[in-house]
Amino acid sequence: MKIIKSAESVCQGHPDKSADIIADAILDELIIKDPYTRASIEVLITTGLVHVSGELSTDAYVDIPNIARGTLIEIGYTKPEYGFDGYTAGVITTISDQSPEIALGVPSEGAGDTCIVVGYATDETENYMPLPCNVANKITYMIDELRKDDIVPFFRPDGKAVVVAEYENGKPKRIDSITVLVQHEPYVSELELKNAVEENVIKKVVPPEYIDNQTKIVINPIGRFIIGGPMADTGLTGRKIIADAYGTAAASGGSAFSGKDPTKIDRSASYMARYIAKHIVASGLAHECNVEMVYVIGGDYPVSFNVKVDTEIDTQKLNKKIKEIFDLSPGGIINRLDLRRPIYKETSSYGHFGRSNEDFTWEQIDKNILEELKDVS
Missing domain, CATH: 3.30.300.10 (GMP Synthetase; Chain A, domain 3)
Known part of the structure; x- marks a missing residue:
């Protein structure tokens, strides 16, 4: 019996994923200072603005605006022409104490939520993950690495990959399609971008045994992708749970x-x-x-x-x-x-x-x- 399984992965500069990274960067800094920190941190990012909210119960103090801006710079939002950069982004924090009802009702070793x-x-892969997940995550990882290492200098921070695989008798038989979206500099032609993604990404990370002459490889299906990131789409923590x-x-x-x-x-x-x-x-x-x-x-x-x-x-x-x-x-x-x-x-x-x-x-x-x-x- 043939079935289809698919997976999505996003680059670090995708606005939803950038929000996730900022939230976890703040959490890590809190845990460094107070391992028993209780936190539920939510981040919203949009053009020029980061809004950090949530609830905390901790003895630690961390500089949330500095962590947020530093994380954005690390991700690659470093230029004003991206419409969003870590050097100039405003940061609003609305952090409150943990609900007293929750604090009283949840014992120290009890579940903190329902x-x-x-x-x-x-067992279809060596790391015990579905093949489409592995391939999609390797694609976005490679795109980010090529951009950060300046090997492909015209990649911008935003991007996404979707992989669809065909299974037969419970095992992956072939990859049916790979769709990649990569934000890019305006001077790059569509052909140059597609060649860069195919040669430097897809051919390097996708197992060739799953590619055949029927596999559809689509790169930037709507053409140009110059305006991206928080300038093009608001980002929120927790919107990529399937990815x-x-x-x-x-x-x-x-x-x-x-x-x-x-x-x-x-x-x-x-x-x-x-x-x-x-x-x-x-x-x-x-x-x-x-x-x-x-x-x-x-x-x-x-x-x-x-x-x-x-x-x-x-x-x-x-x-x-x-x-x-x-x-x-x-x-x-x-x-x-x-x-x-x-x-x-x-x-x-x-x-x-x-x-x-x-x-x-x-x-x-x-x-x-x-x-x-x-x-x-």
């Missing part, structure tokens, strides 16, 4: 990640759900695995836990074994994955999952866990 979380893994996760290969719990400290269970438990799913697939118990958990604010453990696999194993036995191996309480998740560290800015670009960064503890395989899971088969 949410559904989803974790996913598949941040698994594309269309898995359901979304609906929550965003960036700007939230690890007591916000919709972030930390999403990392744990991925960690569990990845170990189940790595152990050979399944080719594909979904982990779903539901938490209620203030609760110690998920009120619902369910694992779905594509093999004939006893899921009740598997669920029981997982609960024996993994502490699914908010405090247990934070301790297991060592989440009270300033690691979050790095997560906010090119997906939160499937990355080889050693700080991404939810991506590390523990051989002891693989051994324990053998009892289920």
